[in-house]
Amino acid sequence: xxxxxxxILAAGKGTRMKSARPKVLHELCGRPMxxxxxRALRDAGVAEVLIVANREVAERVPVIAGDAGHDAVxxxxxxxxxxxxxxxxxxxxxxxxxxxxxxxxxxxLPLIEAALIQRAIEARNGALALVTATxxxxxxxxxxxxxxxxxxxxxxxxDASADELALDEMNAGLYVYDEAxxxxxxxxxxxxxxxxxxxxxxxxxxxxxxGERVVPVLADSxxxxxxxxxxxxxxTAAALLNRRICEHHMCNGVTIADPSTTYxxxxxxxxxxxxxxxxxxxxxxxxIGAHSEIGPNSRLLAAEIGxxxxxxxxxxxxxxxxxxxxxxxxxxxxxxxxxxxxxxxxDYVEVKASHLGAGVNARHLAYLGDATIGERTNIGAxxxxxxxxxxxxxxxxxxxxxxxxxxxxxxxxxxxxxxALTGAGSVVIRDVPPGGRVAGNPAKxxxxxxx
Ligand code: UD1
Ligand code: MG
Numbered sequence: 001x002x003x004x005x006x007x008i009l010a011a012g013k014g015t016r017m018k019s020a021r022p023k024v025l026h027e028l029c030g031r032p033m034x035x036x037x038x039r040a041l042r043d044a045g046v047a048e049v050l051i052v053a054n055r056e057v058a059e060r061v062p063v064i065a066g067d068a069g070h071d072a073v074x075x076x077x078x079x080x081x082x083x084x085x086x087x088x089x090x091x092x093x094x095x096x097x098x099x100x101x102x103x104x105x106x107x108x109l110p111l112i113e114a115a116l117i118q119r120a121i122e123a124r125n126g127a128l129a130l131v132t133a134t135x136x137x138x139x140x141x142x143x144x145x146x147x148x149x150x151x152x153x154x155x156x157x158x159d160a161s162a163d164e165l166a167l168d169e170m171n172a173g174l175y176v177y178d179e180a181x182x183x184x185x186x187x188x189x190x191x192x193x194x195x196x197x198x199x200x201x202x203x204x205x206x207x208x209x210x211g212e213r214v215v216p217v218l219a220d221s222x223x224x225x226x227x228x229x230x231x232x233x234x235x236t237a238a239a240l241l242n243r244r245i246c247e248h249h250m251c252n253g254v255t256i257a258d259p260s261t262t263y264x265x266x267x268x269x270x271x272x273x274x275x276x277x278x279x280x281x282x283x284x285x286x287x288i289g290a291h292s293e294i295g296p297n298s299r300l301l302a303a304e305i306g307x308x309x310x311x312x313x314x315x316x317x318x319x320x321x322x323x324x325x326x327x328x329x330x331x332x333x334x335x336x337x338x339x340x341x342x343x344x345x346x347d348y349v350e351v352k353a354s355h356l357g358a359g360v361n362a363r364h365l366a367y368l369g370d371a372t373i374g375e376r377t378n379i380g381a382x383x384x385x386x387x388x389x390x391x392x393x394x395x396x397x398x399x400x401x402x403x404x405x406x407x408x409x410x411x412x413x414x415x416x417x418x419x420a421l422t423g424a425g426s427v428v429i430r431d432v433p434p435g436g437r438v439a440g441n442p443a444k445x446x447x448x449x450x451x
Contacts, residue, residue: 126213
């Protein structure tokens with residue numbers, strides 16, 4: 001395939017969303033709507049993409065394109081926004097003319113798939129290949145008016161007659177043009193219609209009247225080309241996309257107990273034989289190793305989870321869990337924490353920016369922040385690393401095989417040596433040497449053990 005170019009129309013106000021945020025930046029499954037269109041174009045092998053955007057959208061384009069994995073996405077600003085035809089005029093003014101194929105897509109088609117884009121590219125054998133679908137009525141979408149088998153024109157719902165409104169073939173908003181023919185047709189657009197806008201769709205009538213060939217490409221399902229114009233359609237599309245992502249992982253051997261209450265984003269790495277239980281959200285490129293069980297009622301964001309991990313009713317963000325770790329119920333691990341193999345966190349334990357060595361136990365009610373804890377150390381219920389003195393955060397270092405008694409307050413900066421012990425209710429304000437035993441408030445060394 002030669003280097004095909006595409007234009008995404010993403011400058012519209014999206015008034016039907018009733019939002020301060022531009023429509024195409026509204027998210028589904030953790031990604032903005034327009035992200036999915038860029039990703040589908042990448043997957044279809046479309047080499048260059050130009051996005052027609054308003055200022056707010058334009059600012060976000062580099063990050064969105066990078067995250068979607070397309071390295072040749074440019075942007076042009078359309079201001080004011082005078083309709084889809086006007087948007088294409090702006091794009092054509094920016095693009096140096098070439099012969100051959102030019103794709104135009106609406107940005108509000110997050111369910112679009114690469115295969116349909118490829119089918120449309122291959123179907124063009126004249127001025128235009130136009131993707132259409134049969135849809136449920138009533139509908140506010142543009143209608144395909146045919147004369148016999150041939151496409152005659154597209155009529156927008158607001159400009160349609162009663163007979164035309166009864167037609168159930170819709171214009172999907174994905175067009176494959178012969179660029180030179182598009183350039184000549186678009187020059188003649190008017191805005192004499194119900195919305196006073198320049199409609200890209202009027203080029204169809206113009207091309208047909210000039211005797212050009214317009215090929216319809218019927219999509220298998222209306223849902224794959226569903227245009228999102230309001231929040232209800234956004235929710236419908238998000239559920240469909242989520243289901244699609246769940247199917248992908250189930251096909252790869254992941255058990256998802258209830259896909260309708262499992263919320264996944266694109267680009268997760270989930271190994272075979274992982275089980276995901278209901279009411280669980282997994283996003284921001286999290287990775288999960290084989291045989292782990294995640295959920296119910298859990299959230300993983302930018303989490304790296306090892307194999308044979310059990311995580312229930314808990315939240316893990318920006319953190320790494322080794323193999324055989326147990327978290328939950330009701331635990332929160334965050335801020336770049338690392339839990340080595342076999343760490344066990346139980347009910348109501350929060351871990352922030354801490355490194356817990358292999359086999360550390362903190363089974364009930366603890367706050368471990370800015371701490372480094374050695375292997376096999378036991379953290380008693382109610383232990384708190386007092387890491388904040390009102391101005392700054394300080395670190396706590398605890399050695400291996402230590403025993404931190406119930407309700408210990410460890411006032412940082414603090415170092416507790418290997419094998420040390422703090423008694424129940426200790427307020428530890430001074431370092432404890434290896435093997436040291438302290439208790440009390442403030443904690444003092446205990447008398448030597450009688451043998
Ligand atoms: C459009 C089509 C309609 C089709 C439907 C499919 C036109 C006139 N109508 O209607 O036939 O059935 O899509 O979903 O094209 N945009 C701009 N600049 C503008 C206006 C819009 O970039 O000045 C962008 C929007 O951001 C959006 C896309 O173009 O991504 C389509 O605009 P929208 O207002 O959603 O058009 P529809 O009414 O859905
Ligand atoms: Mg639309």
